[in-house]
Amino acid sequence: MIVGVFLLIAWLVLLLKYPAKALPVSLAALCALGIVAAVVAWQQTRLDHQLAGLDISLNVDTRQCPATTPLFVTVRNTQDAPLITLSWRTAAYFPGDRNDLAANDYSRPQYSAPHAIPPGEAWTTCLPVPPLRDGYRAETLQYRAEALEGSFD
Known part of the structure; x- marks a missing residue:
């Protein structure tokens, strides 16, 4: 700071x-x-546009996923370039509501894709549900990926 003032x-x-x-x-x-x-x-505008074009689906699916990781995630790369890295924060909403019901503490997980996703390809996995506020059940909520960060080749 002092150097900046001096300059x-x-x-x-x-x-x-x-x-x-x-x-x-x-x-x-x-x-x-x-x-x-x-x-x-x-x-930055170009990257934001590319990240907004990704098709990310998050649903609780106990038929396809084990009970410890019930959140079925599908990330489809609809862009023309390979998706190299991707991380996001999962938010939980009651249908028709705009309040994020995931607990807003430091233990809230940051999810990420483990490998590159080629154009037109999809990646699926089962992940744990973020910690929720008291009184809400995971299967009654809708989930969204927010605060996307990533890079394309």
Whole structure:
């Protein structure tokens, strides 16, 4: 923080003392910073669009999954690029409600796909249900993957 303040003061002194030389350099640096910011924003928007295009289904299914891991998860890669990494947080909702019923504590698990998923392919597995607030049963709730983080090739 102190280094940043020192650099800002030094830049202002140079700009006031030598405006003919400091102004063009400052404008060039500002343009370069703007270009870098635009590229980063474009890449993040592209990644967010790709992650939003994934088909993720989470359902309690005691016929296909054991009792210890009853949450049947299907992740289908509908994008043109291979999905390299994916992690998410599972939220639980009562049908028609907008309150997340999963316990919001530090023990709440973060789920992830163990391997890359090629375009057009799907990955399925059984996972444990996140800890729920008192008074709710897992089979009466709807589940959604939220806070998606991932990367594509």
